[in-house]
Amino acid sequence: MTDMDQTAITASTADTVRTLLVDLPVNATLHIWLKAVSADRQGSLSFTSARGKFGEVLVTNADENEFRIFHVFGGGAIELSYDTAETSVSVAYWFTPADVLETGITVIHTNPVNAAPDLPGGYHFRPPFGWMNDPNGFGRFGGRPHLFYQHYSHGLRWNTMHWGHAVSSDYLRWRHLPIFLFPSEEIAARPDKRGGAFSGSAIPLPDGPGIRVFFTEQVQDRQPEQQIQLTATSGDLIMAGQADVILPHRPENQGLTLDFRDPYVFKGPDGLWKMLLGSQSDEGGVILLYETKDHTAAGGWTYVGKLSVERRYKTTATECPCLLPLDGLATDPKTRWALIFGLMTSEDPDTRRKNLTMAAVGWFDGRSFVKEYEQELDFGTDNYAFQAFMDGDTAIGIGWLANWADAGPTIDFPTAMTLPRRILLSGGVLRTPPIGPAESLRGQMLDRTRLAAGQTVKLDSGAAEILFELNDAGTPFELELDHPDVRLGVFVDDVGLWIRHEVEGAGASPDYVARGARPKRLRIFLDYGSIEVFADDGRWVGTKRIDGFAPIRSARLTAPSGSVANATVWALRL
Template sequence: MNARVTDIAQDFHRPRYHFLPPANWMNDPNGLIYWQGYYHLFYQYNPHGPFHGTIHWGHARSADLVHWEHLPIALAPAPGDLDAEGCWSGCAVNADGVPLVFYTGVSPQRQLLATGSPDLLHWRKHPEPLIAAPPPEIDAGPHQDFRDPYVWQAEDAWYMVVGSQDVGRGGVVLLYRSRDLLHWDYLHPLLRTADVREFPIWAGSMWECPNFFTLEGASVLLLSAWDQQQTYYPVAFSGEYAEERFTPRRQFRVDWGDCFYAPQVMRDGQGRALMWGWLWERRTREAQLAAGWAGVMSLPRVLSWTPEGVLSQRPVPELSQLRRASQSWEARDLAGAADALATVHGAELELQVTFDPLSAPEIGLDVCVSPDGAEFTRMAYDATRSLFSVNTTHASLSAAAWGEVLTAPFTPRPGEPVQLHIFVDHSVIEVFVDATLCFAVRAYPTRPDSLGVRPFARGGRPHFTSLTAWKLASIE
């Protein structure tokens, strides 16, 4: 390991149990596949620096979803290749024992194929594009936005969705069909902006990184909202799929934080639907260049439905093997909770907190708290407005870090406490609220002692029903 990589590994803001490459730039998860006893994670990677450019496919694998082994680069752009300007996002499939990856090559944006060796360490690119351009009736804009293939098998055919836009009409997901995975016929849009205008969550003018899969009997279309060269957030639609047509019935925002994007879903050997997302930086380009790294992978999440038909996300239970020293307390008022949590400090923590949502107008928890209280990140339920919020405006005293107040509509289950499951990993904080509301945020404290945890409440007689804290081990 060279001196620069060693310095990066010791960076206080660098996560210790989230996956990321040793240095440089990372964005979207790609090609997720469970293969011969390992979870394989490919990802958008620039080996030349902590900035987006010359995109390769990085590669890692894990036997347990927690500890990852870095593997050689899987795909690299090369002069004269169809992907000479970058190997952009895509997926992997097991085609009767043959590993295949489908991805977007640039420029122009076109859908490509590579075949892997049995150990997935070597990849041979197909010499011709599978789909060279969007259908002529789709105006994909001046950059021909047409990318991120996602492939699945149904009965006697293979299907592919590709994200795009139709200028003046909004986002569109295009549906293709193939019998042999080489020759693809365009069918029609699987979904367009016009189909979902009645839903409340805005979804941008171009749709990236589509995933289409079945979750406990319901069909789900997952996409990422993009508009005017700006990435926003992922949105999911659930509904029915029949005769190659999708009818959306419900809409969900997948994550309410300010950095979770381009998620991809895979089915593992246990049949679970697992999802990862890219956590981008929330600090200036200059700060990223100085740090030498940018981008983190989220913790893997297990997807399911609640009895009410709401999308549920939980951290994979395998993460429990990272737990070390723990502390637990039962029912406490605000003062009692403060006394208990005063002994909890760390930049690598897992917290489980439950509270009575009716015991105070506003109640929650602060993490990454400095001894003088100048730096902290707050997560709280506001009963007066039926909102849950994560506030990073005090997370850092540095002008190079960006903070904001992030809110989501939230109504607790009648008669039940609210359950918070929180992961703190240096500059990454992931919050799960009743396993239905998720916030991934970034925080960059300036003080190395911004490690505290404290309860928060405004008014009323706040009641915390249980508190548990674990220190977590590094995966390096």
């Protein structure tokens, strides 16, 4: 169990009774998930103040935790008590609705099975508890960046999907908010991995404050459609309201499988709302395009056609598509757009890397996309389900720092989001450098001379940034990173830019390589469980998850004499 902030646990006369003590402000709201230990006995949690017991929540489900809301209007010291012989409590947190966007939630309790890892100095976004995968609804709403994400609260394994939620001022320092979007009661009743509220996107409400979200509802074995598209609104940006079905079935006569998911909604060059969806057909993975003349995007969606077809890499479904203008106004026909999408089950036969993410650059007229060129978004592949939006005139995106090659529903898998990145066109190529505020993570400078001289630089923790510049682009080098469990490093040879990731006894590692890359300047971000490589202002980017949370202990750079112009190592912190 993890207890945070003002919470304390007090002893009880009964060995099986657990009491959580919390000091609440006035008008506090508690969110609690609990379940009965056995099907024949009701579970309960009681609320007591100095004046005695004043409330109780009850549950009968012994299969899965049930969600309960409790309001405490008076504030003060409160005891939450339950008998562990009858009741299991998974998660409890409180917040005050009036200022939760400013203060976030305060977690009272989590179980060991869903507790977040304790990673001092770690700077990547992680949920406060439970499982996380795809980013959803990434955007700026009410003046602040918001991040929603695929989430299951009650363990570190994928299960019934909800939307978690956080808010920030700089895309780096996040305040956790209440769970935003819930699956149907039928799906949430059992932890049987049948579906839930899958990935989607969000747009501002056009006629007032708040947002409209779009998401896929998955129900395994539902007939005739397992995946359909829903929408819901939120005026307060805290919780979504009732969801309505907007696309109850796939387009007909298109040769599509049951895959039909991940709605991404954006304003097209013709002023209409557009929606992209990922699917699979007998041709390969496809991206479907819809549009509506409804200025609220609440309904009236009609199918336009297949925007893109992917026949390479043994791809089944195309997932998590997004499309955004890069070098001009969306309404300008000359403006280039970036179409970004994941390739589910794909495998590059040359490198054995799986689940690739592609970025196509071209022109979008509202109904068709003409590709100029295409490149991989990330040669490390652990930047999956990438979602981006236009923050003013700047494209900002973020991805899941993992992919389904080594994650799955049967293993504990606490993961993170990538560093947020800008998406820009420069020098005829698509670049995805880290956002400018990433420099604010720099704390103590650890080195300015030793790394460039070929000496070993010790790292204080797993959180560091290594920068170095070569006198000549493409000069071979090897950056060795001392990790207790993985042979880890970054190097350049005649083939290109590599991330070395080799685990003893695990068999041959895929080749994480950007072929033909001849970088001159590199920024390498290290954190507990990850490495992110940005070469030449994001011209080549590689993201790799490292199993476990053992920190990288030191770095050593080997390069031809006189070839390193400068090198700096920073310790990072939020």
